[in-house]
Amino acid sequence: MSNKIIAIDLGGTSAKMAIITQDGEIQDKWTIDTPIHDEGSHIVPGIIESIKKQLDLYNLTEDDFIGIGMGTPGAVDSESKTVIGAYNLNWKTRQDIGEAFEAAFDLPFFIDNDANVAALGEQWQGAGDQEPDVVMVTLGTGVGAGVVVDGKLVHGKNNAAGEFGHVTIETGPKAIACTCGKKGCLETLSSATGVMHLTRRHAREYEGDSDIKQKIDDGQALSSVDVFNAAKEGDTLAVKIVDEFAKSLGLGVSHLGNILNPARIVLGGGVANAGEFMREQVEAYFMEYTYPQINEKTKIVLATLGNDAGVLGAAQLVNLGVN
Amino acid sequence: MSNKIIAIDLGGTSAKMAIITQDGEIQDKWTIDTPIHDEGSHIVPGIIESIKKQLDLYNLTEDDFIGIGMGTPGAVDSESKTVIGAYNLNWKTRQDIGEAFEAAFDLPFFIDNDANVAALGEQWQGAGDQEPDVVMVTLGTGVGAGVVVDGKLVHGKNNAAGEFGHVTIETGPKAIACTCGKKGCLETLSSATGVMHLTRRHAREYEGDSDIKQKIDDGQALSSVDVFNAAKEGDTLAVKIVDEFAKSLGLGVSHLGNILNPARIVLGGGVANAGEFMREQVEAYFMEYTYPQINEKTKIVLATLGNDAGVLGAAQLVNLGVN
Numbered sequence: 169m170s171n172k173i174i175a176i177d178l179g180g181t182s183a184k185m186a187i188i189t190q191d192g193e194i195q196d197k198w199t200i201d202t203p204i205h206d207e208g209s210h211i212v213p214g215i216i217e218s219i220k221k222q223l224d225l226y227n228l229t230e231d232d233f234i235g236i237g238m239g240t241p242g243a244v245d246s247e248s249k250t251v252i253g254a255y256n257l258n259w260k261t262r263q264d265i266g267e268a269f270e271a272a273f274d275l276p277f278f279i280d281n282d283a284n285v286a287a288l289g290e291q292w293q294g295a296g297d298q299e300p301d302v303v304m305v306t307l308g309t310g311v312g313a314g315v316v317v318d319g320k321l322v323h324g325k326n327n328a329a330g331e332f333g334h335v336t337i338e339t340g341p342k343a344i345a346c347t348c349g350k351k352g353c354l355e356t357l358s359s360a361t362g363v364m365h366l367t368r369r370h371a372r373e374y375e376g377d378s379d380i381k382q383k384i385d386d387g388q389a390l391s392s393v394d395v396f397n398a399a400k401e402g403d404t405l406a407v408k409i410v411d412e413f414a415k416s417l418g419l420g421v422s423h424l425g426n427i428l429n430p431a432r433i434v435l436g437g438g439v440a441n442a443g444e445f446m447r448e449q450v451e452a453y454f455m456e457y458t459y460p461q462i463n464e465k466t467k468i469v470l471a472t473l474g475n476d477a478g479v480l481g482a483a484q485l486v487n488l489g490v491n
Numbered sequence: 492m493s494n495k496i497i498a499i500d501l502g503g504t505s506a507k508m509a510i511i512t513q514d515g516e517i518q519d520k521w522t523i524d525t526p527i528h529d530e531g532s533h534i535v536p537g538i539i540e541s542i543k544k545q546l547d548l549y550n551l552t553e554d555d556f557i558g559i560g561m562g563t564p565g566a567v568d569s570e571s572k573t574v575i576g577a578y579n580l581n582w583k584t585r586q587d588i589g590e591a592f593e594a595a596f597d598l599p600f601f602i603d604n605d606a607n608v609a610a611l612g613e614q615w616q617g618a619g620d621q622e623p624d625v626v627m628v629t630l631g632t633g634v635g636a637g638v639v640v641d642g643k644l645v646h647g648k649n650n651a652a653g654e655f656g657h658v659t660i661e662t663g664p665k666a667i668a669c670t671c672g673k674k675g676c677l678e679t680l681s682s683a684t685g686v687m688h689l690t691r692r693h694a695r696e697y698e699g700d701s702d703i704k705q706k707i708d709d710g711q712a713l714s715s716v717d718v719f720n721a722a723k724e725g726d727t728l729a730v731k732i733v734d735e736f737a738k739s740l741g742l743g744v745s746h747l748g749n750i751l752n753p754a755r756i757v758l759g760g761g762v763a764n765a766g767e768f769m770r771e772q773v774e775a776y777f778m779e780y781t782y783p784q785i786n787e788k789t790k791i792v793l794a795t796l797g798n799d800a801g802v803l804g805a806a807q808l809v810n811l812g813v814n
Contacts, residue, residue, distance in 0.1 A: 323752075325789060328784045336746075429649065431648040460673070
């Protein structure tokens with residue numbers, strides 16, 4: 169009986185793959201390295217070969233599956249199943265991923281952006297509790313979001329929905345220049361990079377007693393993790409930095425609440441490892457900035473799936489696509 | 492052949508009704524007063540009676556129609572087809588509108604909030620150009636929005652999606668208290684009321700030559716229309732006020748752009764009568780605050796349907812509901 173899905177979560181370092189049931193049970197998981205040499209031309213053939221081997225190993229055939237789903241970096245056109253500008257894969261030109269998979273397997277193939285796919289994974293099997301309206305915010309080096317409305321991903325007019333890291337939080341002279349060319353983006357404040365910007369901003373004028381300040385003055389390397397850890401231990405400078413991080417992110421997610429009133433806003437990505445300590449500070453600002461009726465029902469929660477969000481979301485792409 | 496729709500746009504003063512084809516052609520339009528006495532208990536019976544008379548007049552029967560659609564003020568539950576808290580209709584308790592219409596006509600009945608229905612009208616037959624993703628912002632005494640994604644209205648977890656007037660624009664000491672209980676809402680700046688707040692803010696410290704300033708000092712009554720007209724004629728104080736109005740609204744609509752990347756953001760409502768003069772100033776700030784890829788494709792446009800947006804949106808509710 170065909171009720172399984174082949175799911176792929178492609179990243180710059182490795183490609184995670186899984187065999188998942190239509191109900192979201194991961195039956196098998198494996199990982200291969202991502203060969204980015206030769207303009208990334210070996211990536212897709214490598215994944216296809218690995219899947220074929222795995223099916224042979226378990227005596228599975230195409231008849232056991234309803235489709236293949238994939239999340240990938242880059243600008244994805246999920247209609248034409250092509251990807252452009254995935255620089256961490258060395259894909260500089262348009263890649264016809266759909267054609268390659270459809271030639272290799274007699275199965276429907278679906279593809280979307282990795283941030284979108286992770287959001288779909290959390291909505292379906294994670295912190296989203298299968299609520300139809302869920303937004304997942306990924307806090308890493310930058311900030312991105314996947315927007316799920318009525319159980320489906322929102323793409324927008326030119327596949328740029330969810331450019332949440334570029335919501336403008338600060339205007340005026342103190343706004344920090346963003347890599348996108350504009351100023352005051354959420355990403356300049358509430359990402360790993362943003363924490364370092366805020367550290368410089370606050371350390372400059374800080375005169376109290378602080379380990380973080382001491383380390384900066386000594387020229388030691390600092391990371392956003394160090395700042396969150398110091399804040400947890402009560403370092404007064406770090407507390408100020410985390411407060412501004414939380415205020416900026418709280419304002420940003422309040423816009424998601426006021427516009428979409430989703431059941432859940434899920435915080436994920438490396439910076440979300442700061443956990444409940446971070447979440448509750450963001451939530452406090454969210455409550456302050458959100459229409460009362462909305463903050464009764466829109467909940468700020470932490471992601472629960474970790475690295476499995478990608479393959480689970482890729483599997484759900486197939487469920488949505490074949491139904 | 493049944494291909495017509497009965498559409499109702501209920502307001503505090505009058506109920507607009509229309510017979511509309513499935514393709515959006517308005518074949519007949521009429522209006523009755525809204526009788527709000529006796530807790531608004533005569534409103535729905537009056538509409539039903541008026542529709543029955545109109546059908547008799549044109550020798551039309553239920554067989555000519557595919558359904559009835561309605562937009563109404565208040566908090567609408569479009570699933571249960573009930574309305575609560577429509578204070579301008581004197582509906583203080585929960586009204587079972589669906590039950591009344593379904594008892595009177597053997598036709599499917601659909602209902603939604605008036606701001607949502609107007610957005611659907613503009614998306615379908617107006618400035619939205621039938622693009623699947625459109626947001627309509629209504630600028631009146633307050634500010635509201637209807638969010639259309641994939642051709643359908645977004646309601647959110649507790650029917651509070653589109654509370655766009657309560658997006659937080661200002662924080663800190665200068666943020667103005669809003670009727671919703673929080674501070675710094677878009678509605679305190681970029682509505683008819685907001686223009687008056689901004690007028691007070693700027694007039695206080697303004698020392699140049701200005702007709703608007705003169706009128707305020709003379710204790711004359713001023714409206715937001717006066718301020719926009721003065722700005723068009725170059726009154727320096729009015730120009731400053733409209734600039735801050737446009738900056739606040741430009742920031743607000745940039746959040747819609749960065750999150751949803753809709754094809755169109757439609758500006759409607761009484762304040763949008765300031766027209767192209769207002770639109771282009773809002774657009775300039777929108778461009779400054781929006782991710783470059785998004786402002787290539789998300790367009791800020793003026794509403795085109797005027798008072799017909801409500802009945803057309805109500806008709807489209809039926810199209811979406813029966814298909």
